[in-house]
Every structure is written in structure tokens, then in C-alpha cells.
Amino acid sequence: MNLNLRKAILSNVSGNSQEEIQETINDAIQQGEEKMLPGLGVLFEVLWQNSDQQDKQEILSTLEKSLQ
Incomplete structure (x- = not known):
């Protein structure tokens, strides 16, 4: 992902x-447009970077269960 895109998303x-x-x-999920995925990815990145190990484990558990 282009660093400028990441900065623009964070700025928005x-x-x-x-x-x-x-x-x-x-809105990003309901629209289902591919162009919205980078924004969701940046939000996930922020979430992950600001989560402690317990929160990360919960996120991973939720994802694992959701993807089965």
C-alpha cells in the first residue's frame, strides 16, 4: 500500500x-466495493498496533471462528 494512501486514510x-x-x-462493508478495502485495512492496522497481547488473541480467535 502506498504510504500516501495510508496517510490520507488516517487523515480522513x-x-x-x-x-x-x-x-x-x-458503509465500507455495505457498499462492498473493492476500493474500500484499503481503508478497512488501515483501520485494522491501527487496531492491531494499539492492542495488547490479550486483545490480539481475541481478534485472532474471532477471525478464526468467523472463517471456518
């Missing part, structure tokens, strides 16, 4: 409330 959501972030995620 920086300072957003929880409700705004949730709307962004829901």
Missing part, C-alpha cells in the same frame, strides 16, 4: 467519534 478519520468510525466501517 482522525478525530472522528466512535459513531463516525462505526459509520465509516459499516
Whole structure:
């Protein structure tokens, strides 16, 4: 992913409330457009980088269960 794209995505959501972030995620999923995937990826990256080991384990467990 281009670093400029990552910065642009972070700039677009920086300072957003929880409700705004949730709307962004829901809109990206509901639209189902491929062009939305990088934004979701950046949000996941931020989540992962700011999660402790227990949170990461919970994320991995949820993903594993969801992908079966």
C-alpha cells in the first residue's frame, strides 16, 4: 500500500467519534466495493498496533471462528 494512501486514510478519520468510525466501517462493508478495502485495512492496522497481547488473541480467535 502506498504510504500516501495510508496517510490520507488516517487523515480522513482522525478525530472522528466512535459513531463516525462505526459509520465509516459499516458503509465500507455495505457498499462492498473493492476500493474500500484499503481503508478497512488501515483501520485494522491501527487496531492491531494499539492492542495488547490479550486483545490480539481475541481478534485472532474471532477471525478464526468467523472463517471456518
